[in-house]
Amino acid sequence: MSRALTEQELHNLAMNIVGKQLEADGFEFLSVNSVLKKNPQFVCTKDKKLHFIVVKAISYPNDPKDLELVSLNKMKEHALKFEADTFYAGVGLVNAGSYANPVFLNEEYIVDYDGLVKI
Numbered sequence: 001m002s003r004a005l006t007e008q009e010l011h012n013l014a015m016n017i018v019g020k021q022l023e024a025d026g027f028e029f030l031s032v033n034s035v036l037k038k039n040p041q042f043v044c045t046k047d048k049k050l051h052f053i054v055v056k057a058i059s060y061p062n063d064p065k066d067l068e069l070v071s072l073n074k075m076k077e078h079a080l081k082f083e084a085d086t087f088y089a090g091v092g093l094v095n096a097g098s099y100a101n102p103v104f105l106n107e108e109y110i111v112d113y114d115g116l117v118k119i
Helices: 007-024 075-080
Strands: 028-032 044-048 050-060 085-095 108-110
Touching: 007 028, 007 044, 007 085, 007 108, 050 075, 075 085
Parallel strands: 050 085
Antiparallel strands: 028 044, 044 050, 085 108
8 A cells, every 4th residue: 555755764865875975985974863854864974074954855746855844054054063064955856656645665766966055
């Protein structure tokens, strides 16, 4: 039986997609936070530099590249206290069978993710 993914499940899926990319790019994870609406999701280091990464699952028809959907000013101010760079990772998710449907458990989906955007 198919059911739509919950907001938390979509968030976890987006985090998995971004986490795999970060790992492949040589980032080391200091902390991972999967609680919805609690930023950042990843605190990482790479080349001895601290990075705060905010991950958002964005459902169709919203555009994952639209930074207006996410208020990141507070996160950037917080990161500056730690001399960290802040990045946004918007992950668009849509049902592969029909864009009109939500993403369902155990069904194919399409990912629209272009990587990290420095804030």
